[in-house]
Amino acid sequence: MSSTLTIPRPDDWHLHLRDGAMLAAVLPETARHFARAIIMPNLVPPVVTGAQAAAYRDRILAALPESMAFQPLMTLYLTEDTDPDDVAAAHASGLVKAVKLYPAGATTNSASGVADFDRVRAVLERMAEIGLPLCVHGEVTSPDIDIFDREAVFIERVLDPIRRATPGLRVVMEHITTSGAVDYVQANDRDLGATITTHHLVINRNHILVGGIKPHYYCLPVAKRESHRLALVAAATSGDGRYFLGTDSAPHTDALKENACGCAGCFTATNTLSILAEVFEQQDALDKLEGFASRFGPGFYGLPVNSDTITLTKGDPVSYPDHIDTGDGRVTVFDPGFPLHWRVSA
Numbered sequence: 001m002s003s004t005l006t007i008p009r010p011d012d013w014h015l016h017l018r019d020g021a022m023l024a025a026v027l028p029e030t031a032r033h034f035a036r037a038i039i040m041p042n043l044v045p046p047v048v049t050g051a052q053a054a055a056y057r058d059r060i061l062a063a064l065p066e067s068m069a070f071q072p073l074m075t076l077y078l079t080e081d082t083d084p085d086d087v088a089a090a091h092a093s094g095l096v097k098a099v100k101l102y103p104a105g106a107t108t109n110s111a112s113g114v115a116d117f118d119r120v121r122a123v124l125e126r127m128a129e130i131g132l133p134l135c136v137h138g139e140v141t142s143p144d145i146d147i148f149d150r151e152a153v154f155i156e157r158v159l160d161p162i163r164r165a166t167p168g169l170r171v172v173m174e175h176i177t178t179s180g181a182v183d184y185v186q187a188n189d190r191d192l193g194a195t196i197t198t199h200h201l202v203i204n205r206n207h208i209l210v211g212g213i214k215p216h217y218y219c220l221p222v223a224k225r226e227s228h229r230l231a232l233v234a235a236a237t238s239g240d241g242r243y244f245l246g247t248d249s250a251p252h253t254d255a256l257k258e259n260a261c262g263c264a265g266c267f268t269a270t271n272t273l274s275i276l277a278e279v280f281e282q283q284d285a286l287d288k289l290e291g292f293a294s295r296f297g298p299g300f301y302g303l304p305v306n307s308d309t310i311t312l313t314k315g316d317p318v319s320y321p322d323h324i325d326t327g328d329g330r331v332t333v334f335d336p337g338f339p340l341h342w343r344v345s346a
């Protein structure tokens, strides 16, 4: 049994960095291990235009400690007023790597998202033409749909019709949580990929609800039953290039999580790679971690694999801080609930 693993430096294909004091505190947690990340645009107000994305990229780079290297890959938040020409220009300049679709009201800071999908048709058609991927938060929001069914209903009622109406549109199903989403990817071999988070490989809905409500395990899409978690683990460890890491590391202060209306998001940037090594090892699939964390994302986005490497070394349990301090307050680090033995070094 080998006890070290050297892989190309990973990237994170779904990350929330926020802004201001929170950005300054969480950015090093990602940049320590990851070379690049797809940066989610759900700020308040959202990052809608190319000019806003350029300004946000500059704030991220300004917050990066001098000793660290990190490349933010920017996205635009799709609204019903998004201008196809602005999107195309932001793509052509190399600034923007994807457009993000949030159904209005589906998740944290999604109030400006899309309600009427006909109103974004022209943008989607332009994206298909120029090869710019659409990243999708795949949940419907109708109050009559059970929260555990929202991903499945989204695939049937929204995603599949959009893909059929827009041939050539490249889509990333973000943070998939169900075996149905895996089945949908399996059945569509062109223009479709999916990110899987660290936490959805680890927790099921019991972790959130059994023995008391655990706000730090609450995220959207909400974790589903164990059979779905197992389907995600199988997909992530399969070596299939359509599944890649998007941590969805989503910091919120403890005050906002441990709250009568606690907000959604798990903060996993700090210990993600150690957790993933443990999960992949448990499946006897450590050799598949490189594809999932370092190769398949660049493959989908048409970017080079990073040329430097990281090394994971197995030994005595590694401890990570249980929280980080930020100028906005404490942020709890995701607790996988099992000991971690793989430490990361350059």
Ligand SMILES: NC(=O)N[C@@H](CC(=O)O)C(=O)O
Pocket (backbone or CB within 6 Å): 016, 042, 107, 108, 109, 137, 218, 219, 220, 221, 248, 250, 251, 264, 265, 266
């Ligand atoms: N995943 C989450 O639970 N929360 C994300 C939003 C998102 O990715 O849906 C956030 O911005 O906090």
Ligand SMILES: [Zn+2]
Pocket (backbone or CB within 6 Å): 107, 137, 174, 175, 220, 221
């Ligand atoms: Zn989301």
Ligand SMILES: [Zn+2]
Pocket (backbone or CB within 6 Å): 014, 015, 016, 040, 248, 250
């Ligand atoms: Zn997210």
